[in-house]
Amino acid sequence: MLKQLGVFRDTFHNSLFKPAYYQNITVFSFWFSVRYLFVLVFITIFLQAAAICIVLLPQVSQFPAFIDAFKTRLHLIYPDDLVIHIEDGVLSLNKKTPYYIDIPELQDNNTYNHLITFDTASSPAEYPSFHTIILITQNEVVYPQQLDQNNEYHSAPFQPDERPFTVEKDSYDQFIKQFEPFLNWIAGHGFLILAGGLMLIPLVTAVIGTAWHMLYLLVLSVFLLIIAQLFSVKKDYWQMYQMGLHGLTVPIVFSLILGIAGLSFPLVFTSSFMLWMVYVLLKFPTHSPKV
Numbered sequence: 001m002l003k004q005l006g007v008f009r010d011t012f013h014n015s016l017f018k019p020a021y022y023q024n025i026t027v028f029s030f031w032f033s034v035r036y037l038f039v040l041v042f043i044t045i046f047l048q049a050a051a052i053c054i055v056l057l058p059q060v061s062q063f064p065a066f067i068d069a070f071k072t073r074l075h076l077i078y079p080d081d082l083v084i085h086i087e088d089g090v091l092s093l094n095k096k097t098p099y100y101i102d103i104p105e106l107q108d109n110n111t112y113n114h115l116i117t118f119d120t121a122s123s124p125a126e127y128p129s130f131h132t133i134i135l136i137t138q139n140e141v142v143y144p145q146q147l148d149q150n151n152e153y154h155s156a157p158f159q160p161d162e163r164p165f166t167v168e169k170d171s172y173d174q175f176i177k178q179f180e181p182f183l184n185w186i187a188g189h190g191f192l193i194l195a196g197g198l199m200l201i202p203l204v205t206a207v208i209g210t211a212w213h214m215l216y217l218l219v220l221s222v223f224l225l226i227i228a229q230l231f232s233v234k235k236d237y238w239q240m241y242q243m244g245l246h247g248l249t250v251p252i253v254f255s256l257i258l259g260i261a262g263l264s265f266p267l268v269f270t271s272s273f274m275l276w277m278v279y280v281l282l283k284f285p286t287h288s289p290k291v
Contacts, residue, residue, distance in 0.1 A: 011036050015036075016249050016250060016253060019279060019280040020283060022243050022246065022247070026235075026239045026242055028242075030238070033245040034214070037210055037213060037245045037248060038210045040252060041206045041213065041252065044253075044256050045209065046198070046202040047256075048259075049197070049198055049201055049202050050198060053198050056194060057194070060190035060194060061190075063186065063187050063190035064187040066187075067184070067187035071176075074176050075173055077115075078101075078173075079101070081094075081169075082095060082099075083166065083168045085165075085166045086162075086164065088160045088164075089139060089157065089161075090138055090139060090158070090160075091118075091137070091138050091139070091158060093120075095118070097118050098117055098118065098122075098130070100114045100116070100118075100132070101114065101115050101116040102115055111150055112131050112132060112133050113132065115132070115134065116132065116133070116135075116136065117132035117135050118136045119135065119136075119137060120137060122135065122137050124140065124153065124155045127142045128151050131150065140155045140156055140157040142154070143156075213248055214245075217244045217245065218241070220244060220270070221237060224244060224277055225240045227277075227281060228240060231282065231284065243277070243280070244273075244277065247273060247276055247277045247280065248273060250276040251268070251269040251270070254268070254269075254272045255269055255272075
């Protein structure tokens with residue numbers, strides 16, 4: 001393990017600071033370069049996840065109280081005297097509509113005034129005017145495509161072929177109680193969840209991130225090959241691709257630093273990668289730009 005960490009450290013240092021390292025990089029196997037990129041992506045994501053966990057760590061001891069409050073809120077949110085009935089794809093309730101279910105958190109919200117609105121006389125097209133997160137009409141449920149804006153929405157119609165059902169306070173409470181064992185488990189295993197997330201999330205994300213970088217590099221390697229030919233650098237496409245796997249070290253590290261600083265610029269990843277690779281190619285001893 002220590003030897004492998006030493007290999008990664010040296011490869012990382014050479015890929016980031018030594019353009020001459022790229023001249024003989026193809027003596028390593030292609031999969032060595034892929035493994036290096038995966039470990040690099042994993043470490044960068046792990047560092048970001050660890051920073052989030054450090055922020056959340058003081059809150060773990062408050063998980064039980066938070067879960068208890070959440071369970072109480074779930075039970076209280078449904079009105080005691082509300083009865084909802086759906087039959088043949090048509091909703092009816094024992095209240096005059098529009099009928100609202102609200103939560104205190106939405107009192108100062110600029111987009112939404114209500115959590116749920118029942119209005120059997122409305123249509124999905126009227127959804128934005130209700131300023132509600134969920135609109136339930138006579139025939140469908142309407143909800144936002146993105147939670148931070150209500151001008152785009154989806155709708156899910158009630159199915160007429162489904163059997164009739166009725167929801168009232170007691171049945172709602174029984175439904176919520178089915179999830180309480182799971183919520184109780186979360187309350188008692190906050191540290192385990194945090195530690196598991198710290199390892200699992202970076203691992204899964206690193207697999208996806210590495211695959212994305214490799215697909216991204218398939219295109220950029222074409223431009224690198226053209227530049228290499230202009231500089232009379234005799235490398236084929238897959239050799240340039242393998243060099244690019246190491247060259248991604250620069251934009252990955254640069255983007256991480258910018259993220260820590262809270263800065264962002266358009267095309268910074270691609271531009272920093274291309275500039276670094278052009279600099280690397282300029283350092284090849286055989287380069288002689290064609291004009």
